[in-house]
Amino acid sequence: MIERAVVVGAGLIGTSIALALRERGVEVALADRDPATVRLACELGAGVPLEEGKDERPADIAVVAAPPAVIPALLRDVQSRGLARFYTDVASVKQAVVTEAVRLGCDLTTFVPSHPMGGSERNGPSAARADLFLGRSWALCPTGKATPEAVAAVAELARSCGADPLEIDAQEHDRAVALVSHAPHVASSAVAARLVEGGGAALALAGQGVRDVTRVAGGDPGLWLEILSHNPGPVAEVLAGIAADLDAVARALRSGRTAEATVLDLLERGRDGHARIPGKHGAGRTPGYAVLPVVIPDEPGALGRLFAAAGTAGVNIEDIRIDHSPGLPVGVAQLSVLPERVATLARALADQGWSVHPDRLDRPSREESALLSGPDHTAPPANLGR
Numbered sequence: 001m002i003e004r005a006v007v008v009g010a011g012l013i014g015t016s017i018a019l020a021l022r023e024r025g026v027e028v029a030l031a032d033r034d035p036a037t038v039r040l041a042c043e044l045g046a047g048v049p050l051e052e053g054k055d056e057r058p059a060d061i062a063v064v065a066a067p068p069a070v071i072p073a074l075l076r077d078v079q080s081r082g083l084a085r086f087y088t089d090v091a092s093v094k095q096a097v098v099t100e101a102v103r104l105g106c107d108l109t110t111f112v113p114s115h116p117m118g119g120s121e122r123n124g125p126s127a128a129r130a131d132l133f134l135g136r137s138w139a140l141c142p143t144g145k146a147t148p149e150a151v152a153a154v155a156e157l158a159r160s161c162g163a164d165p166l167e168i169d170a171q172e173h174d175r176a177v178a179l180v181s182h183a184p185h186v187a188s189s190a191v192a193a194r195l196v197e198g199g200g201a202a203l204a205l206a207g208q209g210v211r212d213v214t215r216v217a218g219g220d221p222g223l224w225l226e227i228l229s230h231n232p233g234p235v236a237e238v239l240a241g242i243a244a245d246l247d248a249v250a251r252a253l254r255s256g257r258t259a260e261a262t263v264l265d266l267l268e269r270g271r272d273g274h275a276r277i278p279g280k281h282g283a284g285r286t287p288g289y290a291v292l293p294v295v296i297p298d299e300p301g302a303l304g305r306l307f308a309a310a311g312t313a314g315v316n317i318e319d320i321r322i323d324h325s326p327g328l329p330v331g332v333a334q335l336s337v338l339p340e341r342v343a344t345l346a347r348a349l350a351d352q353g354w355s356v357h358p359d360r361l362d363r364p365s366r367e368e369s370a371l372l373s374g375p376d377h378t379a380p381p382a383n384l385g386r
């Protein structure tokens, strides 16, 4: 049972873990090299500042949530201070962290390297959310030396954050995330980098497609440089495949002759690859909710009237995203609501004259719905009892 936790590195990931643990009543003590970051995380309800020597007993678990390059030294430091019974880190790369931890003489019996597969292009505690890992995989990469108790503690940490723990060897993990995270990030940056040269008129036409493809490119370049340089071989291999595909399509389009077969081949393989992503859902949708699109005029007070109409219908808006193109007089409000309330909301809004598009409804998958056990999205996910 995790009752007390320490989080070192109170940024996006550290504070999100802390918030999830706090929701389950776990006591959390936070540390960061930047005192202002700790203050903000604590103000957000993520815990209290770590006070050395305050507790005689070690915490149940310490999570090192700093950038990859500093993790092994921080781990050695927290282990030598005996801050917890078990330790984990959250770095996006695993083998390099393990190799350095071994070199520094860290205790591998109590340490289970891990990687939650939830995140954001934003950093720092202000972007943190308790549900960041809800329904996501959380990789556990125990070395052969970790005790079963240590592995169980880190698996419990993952479940306490609503995630699904998945044991995988560190090198295999690094090859896997090269494919599903690291190379996609570089590809996203490459697409976004073209926009630097785009004219104002082109950018005014930016719709949801380019926003979806480039969202992660908005991430912290310093952190991503660290991630990529700690996983160079596997990332380079995936990028070479992507580059070959892009090159073939560019050559085919220029030549005109072989264009159709080559281009269609990539588009079809792309569609097939996309379909293989488990539990994929629409961009920007909060997991577990249905999203109802409603057209709203781009004018003062429109959103207020929409919220008031939903309130009158007795439906709580759990989240909202607004899609609009600059210069257009209307936008589309994407309202996230509990799946069982969406029909009521659609009817009530339509009755009041709103242009509702239930045909474009984006529903959560069955797996996602199963994660929400009650009417309150902060309720513990259903998979926590395992």
Ligand SMILES: NC(=O)c1ccc[n+]([C@@H]2O[C@H](COP(=O)([O-])OP(=O)(O)OC[C@H]3O[C@@H](n4cnc5c(N)ncnc54)[C@H](O)[C@@H]3O)[C@@H](O)[C@H]2O)c1
Residues within 6 Å of the ligand: 008, 009, 010, 011, 012, 013, 014, 031, 032, 033, 034, 037, 065, 066, 067, 068, 070, 074, 090, 091, 092, 093, 115, 116, 117, 118, 119, 120, 121, 122, 123, 124, 125, 223, 227
């Ligand atoms: N951003 C993501 O989407 C994501 C997802 C999963 C895992 N990760 C991993 O999580 C880790 C943290 O990333 P983040 O996105 O939370 O970054 P972040 O910048 O939001 O937070 C990192 C925090 O670590 C602190 N820090 C840096 N050096 C420190 C030190 N020596 N001692 C104490 N604190 C220190 C920083 O002050 C900062 O508050 C990284 O290892 C990253 O690879 C990131």
Ligand SMILES: O=C(O)C(=O)C[C@]1(C(=O)O)C=C[C@@H](O)C=C1
Residues within 6 Å of the ligand: 091, 092, 116, 117, 118, 119, 120, 121, 180, 181, 182, 216
């Ligand atoms: O959703 C995002 O913004 C992310 O980039 C999250 C993401 C990912 O690629 O899925 C990024 C890096 C992490 O190590 C884990 C998760």
